Amino acid sequence: MKRLLPLVLPLALAACSAPPQGEQPAQATTPPMVSTATAIDAKTLAANHWKLAEAHDAQGRALDALLVRADAPVQLDFADGRVSVSNTCNRMGGGYAVEGNQLKFGRFASTMMACVDPNLAALDQEVGKRFEGALTAETPDAATLKLTTATGDVLVFKGEPTAEMxxxxxxxxxxxxxxxxxxxxxxxxxxxxxxxxxxxxxxxxxxxxxxxxxxxxxxxxxxxxxxxxxxxxxxxxxxxxxxxxxxxxxxxxxxxxxxxxxxxxxxx
Structure with a gap:
């Protein structure tokens, strides 16, 4: 009988742990990911002046053509269904709409000033071509707006509360x-x-x-x-x-x- 004990004990343990007939064993589950990003809405956008702090392409290379004015970075202001762009060569602006996690921009209008600085003169075109159609938008926190273009360019804006706020x-x-x-x-x-x-x-x-x-x-x-x-x-x-x-x-x-x-x- 002593030789049978090692065999009987595993069988007894298996019998205790086996699920009832017809019941499937529970499967391990991965807890769902919880996003901490703030939802995009017109109120959040209008609460701040959004100043461009970082710009890079899909490979992570800096987009220097958008960062030509360290003292006065490109700024977005949202109000009443329209967005205005300042600190470029010309003031620019147009309509926009929020659809889910996307910001959809209409065609921008612009003033027609000439700028002596060639980098500043080229800034209007660099900005304009990135605000065409739909951009993916997210706000990792209430003071950050991250926009991603269809080609993978990433523009990160930092918010400064408006005077109204x-x-x-x-x-x-x-x-x-x-x-x-x-x-x-x-x-x-x-x-x-x-x-x-x-x-x-x-x-x-x-x-x-x-x-x-x-x-x-x-x-x-x-x-x-x-x-x-x-x-x-x-x-x-x-x-x-x-x-x-x-x-x-x-x-x-x-x-x-x-x-x-x-x-x-x-x-x-």
């Missing part, structure tokens, strides 16, 4: 005329401060100036996106936002440049 509302549009020269102005925290000289203008629905503008006044706030050049008078279209609970001695409104409407060099 930062100030919690759409703001209001206003037109400001900025005089050619600044003037000294008193400021408790900034000795020898120079203030822009600004007055507000009014336009009707047809774009015609109405009313008589007032006198130029010291403008203590900053205009985000605007860099004043001495000797140049500008008319700016800005977005004006209310600032909730501003610090003491700080303005309760913020101004963000929308576009330069007029620009004129003033001779002294």
């Amino acid at each position: 930062r100030y919690g509302g759409p703001g209001e549009k206003a037109f400001l005329e900025v005089a050619a020269e600044t003037k000294p102005c008193s400021h408790p925290l900034i000795p020898d401060k120079q203030c822009l000289q600004v007055r507000e203008l009014q336009y009707d629905d047809k774009g015609l100036k109405v009313g008589a503008p007032g006198e130029f006044q010291n403008f203590y706030a900053d205009i985000e996106g605007y860099k004043h050049e001495p000797g140049v008078r500008n008319v700016l279209r800005v977005k004006r936002f209310k600032i909730a609970n501003p610090p003491a001695d700080a303005p309760n409104q913020a101004y963000v440049l929308d576009m330069v409407v007029e620009s004129e060099t003033v001779k002294k």
